[in-house]
Amino acid sequence: MIEPDETPHHDADGIDRRGFLECMSWAGTGLLWSVSAGIPAALTMAKAAAAAPATTPFSFVQISDSHLGFKRPANTDVVATLQAAIARVKALPVKPAFMIHTGDISHLSHADEFDAADQLIGEAGLPVFYVPGEHDVLDADKGKAYLDRYGKGSQGSGWYSFDHSGVHYIALVNVQNIGEGGLGRIGRDQLDWLAKDVSGLSSETPIVVFAHIPLWMVYPSWGWGTDDGGQALDVLKRFGSLTVLNGHIHQVMQKVEGNVSFHTARSTAFAQPAPGTAPTPGPMVVPAGTLRQHLGIAEVNFVRGSEPLAIVDTPLGA
Amino acid sequence: MPAIHRGLAPATAFFALALTSGLVGPSSAAALEGNAERGKEIYHACEDCHTIDDNDVGPKHRGVVGRRAGSVPDYAYSPELKSSGIIWTEQALNRWLQNPQAMVPGTRMAFQLEDPQARADVIAFLKQYAKIEK
Numbered sequence: 375m376i377e378p379d380e381t382p383h384h385d386a387d388g389i390d391r392r393g394f395l396e397c398m399s400w401a402g403t404g405l406l407w408s409v410s411a412g413i414p415a416a417l418t419m420a421k422a423a424a425a426a427p428a429t430t431p432f433s434f435v436q437i438s439d440s441h442l443g444f445k446r447p448a449n450t451d452v453v454a455t456l457q458a459a460i461a462r463v464k465a466l467p468v469k470p471a472f473m474i475h476t477g478d479i480s481h482l483s484h485a486d487e488f489d490a491a492d493q494l495i496g497e498a499g500l501p502v503f504y505v506p507g508e509h510d511v512l513d514a515d516k517g518k519a520y521l522d523r524y525g526k527g528s529q530g531s532g533w534y535s536f537d538h539s540g541v542h543y544i545a546l547v548n549v550q551n552i553g554e555g556g557l558g559r560i561g562r563d564q565l566d567w568l569a570k571d572v573s574g575l576s577s578e579t580p581i582v583v584f585a586h587i588p589l590w591m592v593y594p595s596w597g598w599g600t601d602d603g604g605q606a607l608d609v610l611k612r613f614g615s616l617t618v619l620n621g622h623i624h625q626v627m628q629k630v631e632g633n634v635s636f637h638t639a640r641s642t643a644f645a646q647p648a649p650g651t652a653p654t655p656g657p658m659v660v661p662a663g664t665l666r667q668h669l670g671i672a673e674v675n676f677v678r679g680s681e682p683l684a685i686v687d688t689p690l691g692a
Numbered sequence: 693m694p695a696i697h698r699g700l701a702p703a704t705a706f707f708a709l710a711l712t713s714g715l716v717g718p719s720s721a722a723a724l725e726g727n728a729e730r731g732k733e734i735y736h737a738c739e740d741c742h743t744i745d746d747n748d749v750g751p752k753h754r755g756v757v758g759r760r761a762g763s764v765p766d767y768a769y770s771p772e773l774k775s776s777g778i779i780w781t782e783q784a785l786n787r788w789l790q791n792p793q794a795m796v797p798g799t800r801m802a803f804q805l806e807d808p809q810a811r812a813d814v815i816a817f818l819k820q821y822a823k824i825e826k
Contacts, residue, residue, distance in 0.1 A: 597802070654740065
């Protein structure tokens, strides 16, 4: 768990804790993930733009928490900020193979919100793999609207897997049956499916898991974690490279445990407070005139000058 | 400042608030006298999902005290809450705010307000500020 007032120091991994915590209060656009020798490594958009094309034989992009339909003061134009994120994706020197969206596509699961998101995200010209956020299953049928639109070929409430360039990707749904305290939940049916899904894979197969709510306990008192996430990780612990990508908390956090690298992405819509720095989580109003900075463009500049985040964004397993 | 336990989505609230008044005791809030002004402050924790006059992640609160659960037009309730038959009396609101998922399993809201006095204050706020008449 993060202690916000922790004295800054460099951990063994070279991460400056204060720099990391400051970073967490920023929201941004997206991350480019490159896969080299089976090891995913995150680059910020700024670094990706500067990277020599030949160094990224394969890449994909993660965006998250677009909240189309959100109109509150924390961001009254989520369309414009999603457009800015997609513009950055389109400007990458090497076209990513695909994009993943880690949920909260919409704010209220309304059809017009999904329509707007599809139109904007479609402008990237990339295949997109989705998982739902809790805001995407707010319809009376608890996710039917999401499944009708994005669930083709999935199972249960929308989980699935696929393979690309030697990496096995697993899309999990942990926003149905959210438990007391707001923690995510995967559920027995999905856990059983997960065990079968990976049963025939070599332990050397790189695994990327993505879901909306963090699978690890980022800050349980705010519901920032998944109560049975540990069971999913137990199923996957034999794999030599496991990368877990989540959204939900609208800020970058990363943790590495052995062969497992956990990463949460920024939102394209609005910021949320760092854990423990506010009475509650939720949309955070930033000073007038600075929204774009907080939502990405200037956030990239911040990252460019902050090597610690770049180190944080480099998964282990290597 | 009250501590909260989230209930709905953190981008918009699903968690819980544990106030630190020292009062404990799950069902005693209905018997406590609520302070609407203090409730107004505590209500900020509800505003990630609710407002008084607009449906959002949760239904609008205008007129909630005395209303039948699941009756606000143009809001997509969970089937469980819509068919619950609950009338939002002060006592019912007290139970709900203490643990909505225990009261109506399957409901979306997971926000919990643990302190009985805080619940009484929020209910007093809703009575005073969320009347049907503006």
